[in-house]
Each structure stands twice: as structure tokens, then as C-alpha cells.
Amino acid sequence: MSAAPERIWTVLDLLRWTTDYFASRGIETARLDAEVLLAHALETERLRLYIDYEKPVQGDERARFRELVKRRADERVPVAHLVGAREFWSLSIEVTPDVLVPRPETETLVGAVLELRPDPAAALSILDLGTGSGAVALALAKERPAARIVASDVSEAALAVAKQNAAALGLDDRVEFVLGDLFEPVGGKRFDVVVSNPPYLAEAEAASLAPELAHEPRGALYAGAEGSEILLRLVAEAPDHLEPAGLLALEIDPRQAGAVCDGCRAAGLADERVHRDLAARARVVTATASATGEES
Ligand SMILES: C[S@@+](CC[C@H](N)C(=O)[O-])C[C@H]1O[C@@H](n2cnc3c(N)ncnc32)[C@H](O)[C@@H]1O
Numbered sequence: 538m539s540a541a542p543e544r545i546w547t548v549l550d551l552l553r554w555t556t557d558y559f560a561s562r563g564i565e566t567a568r569l570d571a572e573v574l575l576a577h578a579l580e581t582e583r584l585r586l587y588i589d590y591e592k593p594v595q596g597d598e599r600a601r602f603r604e605l606v607k608r609r610a611d612e613r614v615p616v617a618h619l620v621g622a623r624e625f626w627s628l629s630i631e632v633t634p635d636v637l638v639p640r641p642e643t644e645t646l647v648g649a650v651l652e653l654r655p656d657p658a659a660a661l662s663i664l665d666l667g668t669g670s671g672a673v674a675l676a677l678a679k680e681r682p683a684a685r686i687v688a689s690d691v692s693e694a695a696l697a698v699a700k701q702n703a704a705a706l707g708l709d710d711r712v713e714f715v716l717g718d719l720f721e722p723v724g725g726k727r728f729d730v731v732v733s734n735p736p737y738l739a740e741a742e743a744a745s746l747a748p749e750l751a752h753e754p755r756g757a758l759y760a761g762a763e764g765s766e767i768l769l770r771l772v773a774e775a776p777d778h779l780e781p782a783g784l785l786a787l788e789i790d791p792r793q794a795g796a797v798c799d800g801c802r803a804a805g806l807a808d809e810r811v812h813r814d815l816a817a818r819a820r821v822v823t824a825t826a827s828a829t830g831e832e833s
Pocket residue numbers: 636637638639640643666667668669670671672673689690691692695717718719734735736737756757758767
């Protein structure tokens with residue numbers, strides 16, 4: 538008796554099966570994750586899958602895909618870690634377990650800086666505090682080609698990833714990387730723009746958050762019991778590092794908007810503004826230093 542022929546799995550079969558499987562395991566972005574992982578296993582572009590729907594997927598490619606699917610569903614490893622990269626502001630950013638995976642909502646932070654400093658030719662000095670993968674610094678470097686950027690982080694391992702990203706994107710000539718706590722590595726230097734997406738989650742909430750967060754560095758996520766420890770330190774110290782009329786732009790948890798705006802006023806900053814992300818949640822606070830350079 539001959540053995541039953543092995544089932545042929547097409548690209549579409551695999552996408553359908555995996556999307557259902559991920560959804561049944563509580564993964565919200567089931568279809569997108571299935572597509573990104575299958576494209577990675579097949580060493581192709583995600584959009585290419587749509588052209589290749591009917592193409593059979595070979596045994597070795599299926600084995601590679603199966604392993605990725607298993608790690609995504611069982612260990613809840615973020616897709617960016619499985620494929621080693623994430624798109625941010627149309628840049629391909631390399632991601633390792635040493636850095637936060639750049640989030641879509643952080644594009645609101647980049648957008649707010651560009652909106653408030655709209656001249657593309659301005660020779661701005663910019664400080665990106667807590668640069669992680671370098672995503673924010675590199676997006677701003679790309680959009681403001683005359684700007685010079687200092688990118689800092691307290692994690693040496695994160696800075697190594699950021700430097701690699703800057704070099705890969707050909708932006709390393711205008712971005713300098715420095716190691717240390719908040720403003721400490723820049724001494725008394727002042728900037729036209731200080732931008733930061735600091736850790737802002739509450740340690741007390743860690744157990745109730747998405748399991749994917751366990752794969753990212755704790756130091757990139759949590760900031761004290763309430764989550765606002767680093768944000769409030771940063772706001773208090775910012776006026777000493779802003780040029781006259783300099784801009785401070787901070788990503789926040791929506792619940793922190795009031796406290797961060799109050800902190801800005803207490804520090805002598807003005808024009809506080811809350812910017813909303815694509816989900817209409819308060820995501821970024823901006824404020825400016827006084828035009829005379831004197832603190833009120
Ligand atoms: C939420 S991640 C943001 C990474 C990146 N900027 C982004 O938006 O994807 C916060 C980053 O701040 C760094 N960090 C945490 N505490 C810091 C401190 N006290 N001084 C400087 N950087 C700090 C972390 O190592 C981490 O890379």
C-alpha cells in the first residue's frame with residue numbers, strides 16, 4: 538500500500554491557519570504577525586505574499602515558519618525580536634532584546650517635533666534622551682538634514698544597537714551617542730529641542746501588562762511605583778538644557794498628561810500642549826522654554 542501523498546500547503550493556507558491559531562491564543566495582530574513571520578521564513582517582502590498566495594511552501598520553509606509561529610504563540614516573543622527589525626517612520630530599525638521595540642505611537646512624538654519645528658533646513662541641535670534603538674533620533678535626523686543630534690541612554694547595550702542603526706541608515710555623521718543618566722552626559726550643554734520617550738510604566742502594573750513586555754528590557758519600560766518618576770525628573774531638569782524658546786517633547790502614558798503639564802509649568806516652561814496618537818489618546822506633551830532664556 539502506498540503512503541498518502543503529503544498535503545500541499547500554499548502561502549494562503551498557511552496565512553489562514555496561522556491567523557486563526559494566533560487569534561485563538563489571544564494575539565491581537567494575528568493576521569499581520571502571520572504575514573510578517575511567513576515573509577521572514579520565505580526571505581521575501583510581506584506584500585509579495587499577496588502575489589504568491591497560490592504558491593506551495595516547501596518543507597524546509599515550513600519548518601522555519603513553524604518554529605517562528607511556536608515562539609510567537611508559546612513564548613509571546615515580539616515579532617520584531619523574531620525577525621530582528623521593525624519599521625519606524627519608514628526606516629528599518631534593527632531590534633534586539635537590549636532595546637525597546639519602537640512603537641507606532643512614538644511616531645506621534647516625532648510628528649509633534651516636526652510640526653513645531655517645521656523648517657526642514659533648520660540647523661537644530663537636538664537631544665534624544667533614552668534613545669534605545671535610536672528610532673526617534675534617526676527619524677529626526679532623516680527629516681531635518683541640517684540638524685545635529687545627541688542621543689543618550691543609560692544602557693550601553695542599547696547604545697550599541699542605536700549606533701549600528703545609525704551606521705546602517707547612513708545617518709551616523711550627524712548623530713553622536715553618549716552614555717549616562719538623563720542629562721548627566723551632556724553637562725551644561727543646551728539644545729534647541731529635547732525629545733524623549735522615557736520609561737513611563739508603573740512597576741505595580743507589570744504583572745497585568747501584555748506578556749510580550751517580558752522580552753523587553755525592564756529599564757526601558759518601568760519608572761518607579763507610579764511610572765512618572767523619570768518623566769518628572771526630566772521635566773524639572775529640562776530648563777537648564779534648553780536654548781531660549783527651546784522645545785521639550787515627551788511621550789507619556791495618557792494618564793500622566795495632567796501631572797506632566799503641571800510639572801512643565803512648575804519648571805517655568807510655557808505653551809504646554811497635549812498631542813493625541815492615532816487612537817486619539819493623549820500621548821505627547823510639548824512645552825517651550827522662555828524666549829529670553831530666563832526661568833519664570
Ligand atoms: C521607552 S524606551 C525608548 C526607546 C526609544 N527612544 C524609542 O522610542 O523606541 C526608554 C529608554 O530610556 C533608557 N533609559 C531609562 N532610564 C534612563 C535614564 N535614567 N537615563 C537615560 N536613559 C534612560 C532605557 O534604557 C531605554 O532605552
